[in-house]
Structure formats: structure tokens, C-alpha cells
Amino acid sequence: MSADTEILLNLQTRPSLPEDAPFLQALFAANCTHLGALGLPPAALAALIDQQYGFRRADYQRRFPQARTLIALSSQTPVGQMVVNDDGTTLHIVDIAVVPSARGCGYGSALVRQIQSQARTARREAVTLSVDPMNQVALRLYGALGFEAIEKHPVQWRMVWRPAPCFGTQGASADTLSIFTTTKG
Numbered sequence: 001m002s003a004d005t006e007i008l009l010n011l012q013t014r015p016s017l018p019e020d021a022p023f024l025q026a027l028f029a030a031n032c033t034h035l036g037a038l039g040l041p042p043a044a045l046a047a048l049i050d051q052q053y054g055f056r057r058a059d060y061q062r063r064f065p066q067a068r069t070l071i072a073l074s075s076q077t078p079v080g081q082m083v084v085n086d087d088g089t090t091l092h093i094v095d096i097a098v099v100p101s102a103r104g105c106g107y108g109s110a111l112v113r114q115i116q117s118q119a120r121t122a123r124r125e126a127v128t129l130s131v132d133p134m135n136q137v138a139l140r141l142y143g144a145l146g147f148e149a150i151e152k153h154p155v156q157w158r159m160v161w162r163p164a165p166c167f168g169t170q171g172a173s174a175d176t177l178s179i180f181t182t183t184k185g
Contacts, residue, residue, distance in 0.1 A: 023081075081097055126160050
């Protein structure tokens, strides 16, 4: 995607707020369509999705206690979310999701590029993520953005992107990266 296209998206990010909880839960539910195959009554399916959402939140908090959830906005409308962990060396994209109606429009790519840019600016060694190898759309996206698989397991591939080496001493410090700056493109 060109920089011009990213500008047209008018994509901004901001830290998640408590009032974003319904949006985040609805976005999670939108990605659980596979659970419909269980044939559960609607109330039971909704309860299962709520339970899974709670389990996922608890798991992320346990494994990535410093991770930050960002809300992606286009013209002030939430179009996605991203959970990013900064350990001072690597930025790890814990989770990324775009609302179904906005998929294929470049928002996911723009969000990943934003993290790549922040990693470069803050002189992080890499951006990492994990992806389900059955998610061919995501694999193509990450490959196009320069990620390489470094571990391949049947249910998860671990991928890495490394910024080009920086020469010189100007730039960001090695302090913990602030991923909360509202940005465009």
C-alpha cells in the first residue's frame, strides 16, 4: 500500500479506554464465526463467546502484563484494535483485528506499518507476531510487509520483521517505547 493510500484511510490510533469494552468484545465475537458450527442455541453461543473473550483477556494479561491495547480509528470511527507488547528490545503484536466491514481496505496493513515505523524510530531489534497458518490472508499480508517465519508449528507460526540497520547516533532513545501517540498513516 502506498503512503498516499494510507493517508486516505485517515487512520489514527489511541489507547483503549474503559468505554471501548463493548467494541472490543463485539470485534472478538465477529472473529468467532467458527463457533457457530457447534450448533448451540444463540444464548449458549453468546455465553461461550463471552467466556472465550474473558479467557483471552486473562491470558494476555498473564503473558503480556505491559501490553497496551490500541483502538484504530478512521474519521473517529473504531475500525480495529491492536495489542502491542514492548519489552524494550522487541515490539510484539499480540493481537490485531479489523472490523469485518473494513477488511481488505488496508487498515491491517497500515496498523502493522505503524508498529514497524515505531520499532525503527525507537531502535527496537524486531517486530514479532504469531499467526494461525490457516489464515492465508494474514500470512500474505505479513509476508508482503517483510515478515519471515522463524518457527512453524501446526497451529501457529512465529514471524519476525527486522528493521534495516541504522547508522549514526541520532534518533530515539532506548527507553520504553510509547505506542500511545496518535498517528496518521
